[in-house]
Amino acid sequence: MNRTAADGGAHAPRSAHAWPAADAGHGHAALLYADPAGMLAATTPFLQAGLDAGDLTVLALRPEMAELVGGALGERVGAVESDVRLCLLGARAPDAFTAVRRAVERSAATGNGRLRVVGEPGLGRPDVDAREAVRFEAAVNSVLAGAPVWALCLYDRQLLDETQVAQVVATHPQLAVGDALLDNPRFREPASVIRSLPVPRDPLERTPPVLAVDGATVLAELRSRLRVALVAAVADRALHEDLLLAVSEVAANAFRHGSPPVSARLWGDGRRLVCTITDSGRGFDDPLAGFRPAHGEDLGRGGMGLWLARKLWDSVDLIDGGRGLTVRMSTTLG
Secondary structure (H helix, E strand, O other), rough: OOOOOHHHHOOOOOOOOOOOOOOOOOOOEEEEEEHHHHHHHHHHHHHHHHHHHHHEEEEEOOOHHHHHHHHHOOHHHHHOOOOOHHOOOOOOHHHHHHHHHHHHHHHHHOOOOEEEEEHHHHOOOOOOHHHHHHHHHHHHHHHHHOOEEEEEEEEEEHHHHHHHHHHHOOOOOEEEOOOOEEOOOOOOOHHHHHHHOOOOOOHHHHHHEEEEEEEEEEEOHHHHHHHHHHHHHHHHHHHHHHHHHHHHHHHHHHHOOOOOOOEEEEEEOOEEEEEEOOOOOOOOOOOOOOOOOOOOHHHHHHOOHHHHHHHHOOOEEEEEEEEEEEEEEEEEEO
C-alpha cells in the first residue's frame, strides 16, 4: 500500500518548502520515520540549515539517538548543543517551556535570537505517559506561537498505533518528508486536540482512598487534611512538600474560581499517587490552562495552581463534570 505524507511514507508528495533557513521565524514539524536512514535524511539538512543561519541548534534526544544524529553532521557536531530539558525526556511540560524560553533568550544575547531543536517527545515509548505527550505537542502550538523557534519532532513509526499517528499529525502544522517540509492540512487547533483525548478512570481510583473529604467549606481545613494524608503516603519529605504545594494551590483554585463545597480524594499504593480536587462551580473550559503561569513571569500575581500541578505531578487531567471541575493529579513515587 502506498503510504502518504501524513504517516511518514516514503512515497509522500514533496512540499514546495525547503528546510527553514535564515528568514524563517517559527515552525513545529513532525517526522514519522521508518528507519534510521530516513530519520537522518531529514534531521541532517534541518540541523545544517540551522547552523548555516546562525541559529542556536540543540538536540533534545536520548543518548543513542543523539550519537546517531550528531555523527551524521561530522565535524559540525561540535557546534550543536544537547539539552533534553527542551523535550519531555528531561522535564515536565512547564519546565520544558521554561527551558525553551531561556534558550531563546540566550540565543538573542549571543547570536541571531533563533532556536532550532530536534527532539523526541516520546509518544509510543512505554516510559512516557501518552496523554501528556500529546498534550505537550498540542500546547507547543499555543505556548510558543510566534516564538523564534523551529522544532523537528522525531517519531519512530513502528512504535505507534494508528490513533497515535493521527495524534502526531493533528499536533504539527508541518510534516517532514525527506529533506523538505509539507504544510499539514490535518493540523488541528490545540484545545480541540486536548479536549478529544480520552480520560479513563485511573486503576487506583477503584481502590479504597487513603483520604476522602466531602463538602469542605474552609480551605485551611482541607489543606490540613491533605497535608496529613500526603505526609503519611510519601516518605520523602521534599517530594511530599512539592506534591502538597501543588495540591494546596489547586484546592485554593477550587474555592477561588469554582464554588464550595469542595471534595478531595487521595489514593496510593506505595508506588503511585492519585489525587482529585472537585469544586461545585459551573465547570471550566480551558484545556491549555497550566502550561504556563496565568500571569506570565510575575508569579507574585498568583495564577499558579494548575501550572504547579503540571510542574510537580506527572500527569494532570481536567475533567468537566458539567457541574464542577475535577482536577486529577497522578505521579509515581521514585
